[in-house]
Structures are given as structure tokens and as C-alpha cells.
Amino acid sequence: MGTSTSSKGANNRSPLVPPWADVDGKGPGPKPKANRFQGFRTALGRFVATGDGEALRKGLRAYAHTSTGGSANGPRRFGAMAQAGSGLFNVLNTLRTNPGAAPFNLGALAGRSTRELIDALVEALVPVNGDAERIRVALTEALATCLDGVEDFDFATITEETIVELMVAYTAFCVFEQIVLDSNEAFTKADSTDRAREAENELWELVQATTDKHMQPLLQNQIGQMSQADMQAAQLAAIKEVWSEWEGFEP
Numbered sequence: 001m002g003t004s005t006s007s008k009g010a011n012n013r014s015p016l017v018p019p020w021a022d023v024d025g026k027g028p029g030p031k032p033k034a035n036r037f038q039g040f041r042t043a044l045g046r047f048v049a050t051g052d053g054e055a056l057r058k059g060l061r062a063y064a065h066t067s068t069g070g071s072a073n074g075p076r077r078f079g080a081m082a083q084a085g086s087g088l089f090n091v092l093n094t095l096r097t098n099p100g101a102a103p104f105n106l107g108a109l110a111g112r113s114t115r116e117l118i119d120a121l122v123e124a125l126v127p128v129n130g131d132a133e134r135i136r137v138a139l140t141e142a143l144a145t146c147l148d149g150v151e152d153f154d155f156a157t158i159t160e161e162t163i164v165e166l167m168v169a170y171t172a173f174c175v176f177e178q179i180v181l182d183s184n185e186a187f188t189k190a191d192s193t194d195r196a197r198e199a200e201n202e203l204w205e206l207v208q209a210t211t212d213k214h215m216q217p218l219l220q221n222q223i224g225q226m227s228q229a230d231m232q233a234a235q236l237a238a239i240k241e242v243w244s245e246w247e248g249f250e251p
Contacts, residue, residue: 018130043058114152
């Protein structure tokens with residue numbers, strides 16, 4: 001992972017839910033609050049500069065509650081990302097149960113290198129929309145992390161546990177990438193590149209742990225019965241629980 005400071009992300013006038021993420025058709029959400037990112041970016045910058053864990057929690061509370069419109073609106077921002085994630089689930093589940101029926105001719109990659117499989121999956125699943133780059137990064141990071149050490153990919157090694165691990169990782173990376181994008185210049189508050197990287201890793205660990213806590217129960221022993229639509233809903237339900245937890249942090 002590399003800290004993203006090349007884009008400033010959303011601004012105070014940006015809709016809570018941009019058009020391409022509005023997969024449920026409920027529109028952009030309520031009018032955003034004025035200066036909605038200020039509290040989040042200030043607290044996150046303080047955490048980056050000092051390592052103060054309370055500042056990180058305060059920043060995430062502000063992000064969930066104010067910057068993104070609370071748990072009723074914030075998770076909807078991830079609609080397009082969850083849609084792409086459900087596509088990943090569908091492909092992996094098909095490769096697990098019936099490789100010959102896998103879309104994008106991925107079944108032909110049996111026995112090829114894992115790197116080739118990852119590249120083919122990412123290329124096939126990344127949509128053309130405003131979240132394309134975050135989806136690309138999240139897919140690549142999740143697949144590379146969960147398939148680390150597997151040189152030649154055997155579809156028979158795809159288990160329900162593998163799919164759960166991949167879906168949790170993908171969802172966590174989506175949340176992490178969006179937070180970093182929206183952080184604007186917060187990571188420039190570090191006094192060194194090493195401190196910026198350390199802060200990024202600490203943020204990732206918190207995002208990953210929270211996502212894992214809320215998403216694992218939705219997926220365990222359910223993969224065999226889940227449809228693509230079910231997986232899309234599960235990702236958004238887990239993010240909503242993450243937002244609710246962060247909103248509950250002490251102000």
C-alpha cells in the first residue's frame with residue numbers, strides 16, 4: 001500500500017453518493033453539511049503527526065458521522081465497489097464449483113501463474129466509473145494478500161474459507177482506499193516518509209479489524225447459499241455496521 005496524496009478526493013460540495021455509486025437508485029442523499037471534512041481531516045492529520053490513537057478514533061468518528069452522512073448514507077457511497085466485489089465472489093464461486101462455466105474464459109487459466117489469474121480477474125471486473133482506481137487497487141491488494149505464496153493457481157484449492165477471506169479483505173481495502181482518498185493532505189502532516197507509512201499501516205489495521213469483525217459473521221457457513229446479490233448486500237451491511245461502530249467512538 002502507498003499513501004495517496006495525489007488526489008484531494010471529495011469536497012464539501014460533492015454529493016454523499018455520486019451517480020455511479022447510486023446502485024440502489026435512492027439518489028445522492030441529503031445535502032452534505034458545510035465543511036463536512038474539516039473535523040475528520042484535522043483529527044487524522046493530528047494522528048499522522050503524533051501517533052495519537054484517540055485522534056485517529058476521533059477522525060474516524062467524524063468521517064462516519066459528518067463527512068459521509070452517517071450510517072444511513074455513508075455505506076451507500078460504496079455501492080459500485082460492492083457491485084464489483086459481488087462480481088469477484090461470483091467468479092470465484094463459479095471457479096470453485098464449475099470452472100468450465102466461469103465468465104471471461106477464466107477457466108482456461110487453470111494451472112497458470114497466480115499473477116496471471118489476478119491480472120485477468122482485475123481486468124475483467126474493474127468497471128468504467130469514478131471508483132475504478134479504488135476498485136482496481138482493492139481487487140489487486142486483496143487477491144495478492146490472500147493468495148500470497150501460491151505460484152501456480154489450482155481452482156480446486158478455492159474453498160469457502162478462501163472466498164470469505166478474499167471478500168473481507170476486498171471490502172476492507174475499499175473502505176481504506178476511500179478514507180485515504182478523502183483525507184486530502186492529512187498524511188503530509190507526518191515529519192517523515194516512515195511516519196506517514198506507519199500511520200497508514202495503523203489506519204489499515206484498524207479498518208481491517210473492524211471490517212473483519214462485522215463481515216465474518218455475515219459470511220461464515222453461508223457461501224454455498226449466497227447469490228451474487230446476497231454478497232453485494234452483505235458487503236454494504238458490514239460497512240453499515242462499521243460506520244455505526246465508528247459513530248459510537250467518544251467525541
